[in-house]
Amino acid sequence: MIQIHTYDSYEDLSKHAAQLVSDQIRMKPDSVLGLATGSSPVGLYKELIRMHQEEDLDFANVTSFNLDEYLGLNPEHAQSYRTFMNQNLFDHINIEIVRTHVPSGIAEDIAAMALSYEKAIHNAGGIDLQILGIGSDGHIAFNEPGSALDSRTRVVDLEEQTIRDNARFFESIDDVPRQAITMGVGTILEAREIILVANGEGKSAAVSDAVQGDVSTQCTASALQNHSKITFILDKAAAARLNI
Ligand code: F6R
Numbered sequence: 001m002i003q004i005h006t007y008d009s010y011e012d013l014s015k016h017a018a019q020l021v022s023d024q025i026r027m028k029p030d031s032v033l034g035l036a037t038g039s040s041p042v043g044l045y046k047e048l049i050r051m052h053q054e055e056d057l058d059f060a061n062v063t064s065f066n067l068d069e070y071l072g073l074n075p076e077h078a079q080s081y082r083t084f085m086n087q088n089l090f091d092h093i094n095i096e097i098v099r100t101h102v103p104s105g106i107a108e109d110i111a112a113m114a115l116s117y118e119k120a121i122h123n124a125g126g127i128d129l130q131i132l133g134i135g136s137d138g139h140i141a142f143n144e145p146g147s148a149l150d151s152r153t154r155v156v157d158l159e160e161q162t163i164r165d166n167a168r169f170f171e172s173i174d175d176v177p178r179q180a181i182t183m184g185v186g187t188i189l190e191a192r193e194i195i196l197v198a199n200g201e202g203k204s205a206a207v208s209d210a211v212q213g214d215v216s217t218q219c220t221a222s223a224l225q226n227h228s229k230i231t232f233i234l235d236k237a238a239a240a241r242l243n244i
Pocket of ligand 1: 134
């Protein structure tokens, strides 16, 4: 059963999500967090930074694994997800950078890298708390419609819709990479707890399909229905199509 928490504003939903993350870290200081990029978790990361600065939230023993990275982008590239994480979170908290993991988009042997990413998650003890966003086509990480619900970390082609959605972060749509490396749906489902944050009307159809639709590869977020500890943290616009 997907638990639904709805808030009036993006700020409120971000604060609530950050509270859940900080509860996890305070309960287990060496927590393993799964992290997402994109616009949805930016408010949550801002709040975690505030909690670190003002309330001594301590990331010294935290390990993190990001969901995905664009294929072909250097970690130093302005639009890489490694750069995004450094700028939006890691540079402002006391996490050990060696304990932060983002899949490499430039590994020579991508298949071997994907396998070692899975092994690294396993060796760290698995993910305690996974943060997710949701794509307007219902994807989680970059598991586009059609991805197997037991898929693992691998290279995927991005849908036109996703390329259009993400073009806002690049100078032109032609600069958006067409492929990415992503944790699989199966990888994500192994996290002990998952929170998904979504805001805005543009996410309402995907949220409704994920929560109220059949479990289907056509909306990979629907696989979350089978998880035992999953909470969607939404604003009113994203929750608008839910029958609650
Ligand atoms: C990002 C990721 C994606 C995004 C999704 C929503 O690491 O895995 O699934 O969460 O595309 O993106 P935003 O939040 O920008 O709407």
